[in-house]
Amino acid sequence: xxxxxxxxxxxxxxxxxxxxxxxxxxxxxxxxxxxxxxxxxxxxxxxxxxxxxxxxxxxxxxxxxxxxxxxxxxxxxxxxxxxxxxxxxxxxxxxxxxxxxxxxxxxxxxxxxxxxxxxxxxxxxxxxxxxxxxxxxxxxxxxxxxxxx
Numbered sequence: 001x002x003x004x005x006x007x008x009x010x011x012x013x014x015x016x017x018x019x020x021x022x023x024x025x026x027x028x029x030x031x032x033x034x035x036x037x038x039x040x041x042x043x044x045x046x047x048x049x050x051x052x053x054x055x056x057x058x059x060x061x062x063x064x065x066x067x068x069x070x071x072x073x074x075x076x077x078x079x080x081x082x083x084x085x086x087x088x089x090x091x092x093x094x095x096x097x098x099x100x101x102x103x104x105x106x107x108x109x110x111x112x113x114x115x116x117x118x119x120x121x122x123x124x125x126x127x128x129x130x131x132x133x134x135x136x137x138x139x140x141x142x143x144x145x146x147x148x149x
Contacts, residue, residue: 003033003074004081004117005126006088010068012113017105018071021114024087024101025075029147034074034127034136040066047129064110072130078148081123088116 006025008018026032040048045062052058075084089096093106093113106112117123127136 001076002078002080002120002123003076003127004084004123005115005130006073006075006084006117007115007130008071008073009065009111009113009115010070011107011111012105013069013071015105015113017113020105021101022073025084028077028083028087029143030075030077030080030083031139031141031144032073033076033138034072034131036072036130036135037069038072039069042066044129048126060110074127074131074136081117081120084116085118088114 008021012018012021022032042062045065046053048065049058049061052061077083087100089100089102089106091102091112092109093102096103096106098104101114102112117126
């Protein structure tokens with residue numbers, strides 16, 4: 001089953017949006033298999049954002065993601081990577097459609113509430129970076145037969 005990594009960033013946590021965001025993914029029918037409420041170390045932040053290391057905004061990314069607690073999650077489901085990206089919305093909240101997380105709650109590109117893996121391969125890398133195998137719970141919700149053919 002496909003998996004994706006999501007992280008509610010410090011602004012989303014501070015604004016009390018954790019429950020609303022989790023509710024949206026549960027309502028969509030995805031299965032939460034990993035959840036951590038945590039402070040992000042500088043080392044983890046730099047590994048996570050390594051692709052941006054040479055970009056001028058890299059230091060501010062690291063400073064922001066380590067500025068307060070985040071909620072790191074692994075979700076499972078058919079097409080979860082692409083679906084999560086649609087539910088999250090465009091990186092720039094002003095470009096994000098109403099009804100998406102960023103469209104409804106985002107304020108600026110630097111305060112855009114949530115991170116979501118952008119591809120299946122990226123999701124695998126991010127899940128492995130943020131979670132150990134023993135942190136993930138394999139289970140099947142009773143509603144699965146109502147969601148999958």
